[in-house]
Amino acid sequence: MEISQLYIYPIKSLREVAVPEAVLTSTGFEYDRRFMLLKVNQGDDGVETLQNMHVPHFPEMSLFLTDIVFPTECKKNGKIIVTYRPPGVKDNGNPQITTLEVPLEPDVQGLEELTVTMHQSPTRGYHMGSKYNDWFSQCFGYKVVLVYLGPHWRRVLGSFPPGKSQAHREQATPLVSKRSATVLALLSLLLNIGVPLGQREISSFTLLVLVTITVAVFVTIGANRYGSGCGKRKEERITFADTAPYLMISETSVDNVSARLAGDNAMDLRKTRPNIVISGARTAFEEDFWAELMVGEKIRLLLTANCIRCQSLNVDYMTGKMGTGDSGNILKKLMKDRRVDKGARFSPVFGRYVFLDRDCENASIRVGEEVTVSRRVEERTTYDWPGLTN
Secondary structure, eight states: OEEEEEEEOSBTTSOOEEOSEEEEETTEETTTTOEEEEEEEEOTTSOEEEEEOOTTTOGGGGGEEEEEEOOOTTOOOOEEEEEEOOTTOOOTTOTTOEEEEEESSOOOTTOOEEEEEETTEEEEEEEOOHHHHHHHHHHHTSOEEEEEOTTOOEEOOTTOSTTTOHHHHTTOOOSSOHHHHHHHHHHHHHHHTTOEETTEEOOHHHHHHHHHHHHHHHHHHHHHHHTTSGGGOOOOEESSSSSSSEEEEEHHHHHHHHTTSSTTOOOOGGGGOOSEEEEOOSSTTGGGGEEEEEETTTEEEEEEEEEEOOGGGGEETTTTEEOOGGGGOHHHHHHTTOOOOTTSTTSOEEEEEEEEOGGGTTOEEETTOBEEEEEEOSSOOOOOOTTOOO
């Protein structure tokens, strides 16, 4: 298998940026989902509240294309180019198509901070101001706010972190390996039966000290060797991504969905909003049982949970509305045989959520790199996120 496509979403729920290479971090691809949009709702009492915008609830978000101009070395001159393409407009020279440039790493000094809560995981963000809000509001036809995450993060809840995922929790390596434990047991046995040291037997106090020191040594060795394992990972953090840093899908599974559509219709894999696309899997949906992937020889990806699907699969990217015919009925087609997660019995599964092994921080991943399954699980993981109802 190999990496066939990589995607970054600089502004959550707007269109993707396809890249040949991306930098891996524990919180997601560099520059992925660092911005998001909030709709301004005004109540009968005149009080304004902010509503998170996600493409299944605001399909018109799919009309906004994005591109990234990456910063030059040691400078913060990168930018996001957002292009609004109204429904039915294809000619790039059409004056109805407008663009906006957003700094990739804006100066947040003096910007108002807002609280943003996604899936019960709150964080803080920076209100980007009228220059950006007005442009988006004019395109949408209603008032919106652009928010930048900045240095803030969100907690990963439920059983999604590797240290809590059933796919990895059972594999967490103990601080003392079996071999170390065996040696320690033998040493303790010899000491406790009073092995002569020269012509004197070791006192009980000395025995206790030696055993304590020995245990400490082995624990330290074990901690150094295994401390980066799933059982001892630091608390996981994410950006404005829903529930995990990365989402992976298989092209073989996409082909399976396409075969369910009438005529020449094909599943647009971009509607699954993946970060990592893998080609070459032998069977459709075998990724349900993948626990770990190796990219090349050094990059280790930890798959912890299934992606539970919603109406975003049915969005028509050309009209900014829910699709018609088979292309607007994909979610229902998956309902027939893909409700395979016991934690989300009424929602179909398509794709896997992914975390990065901490030893791979800031490594680069490239299209075309070889991918191997380094570990599988016998049973599918169970979706467990606070507040999920079935």
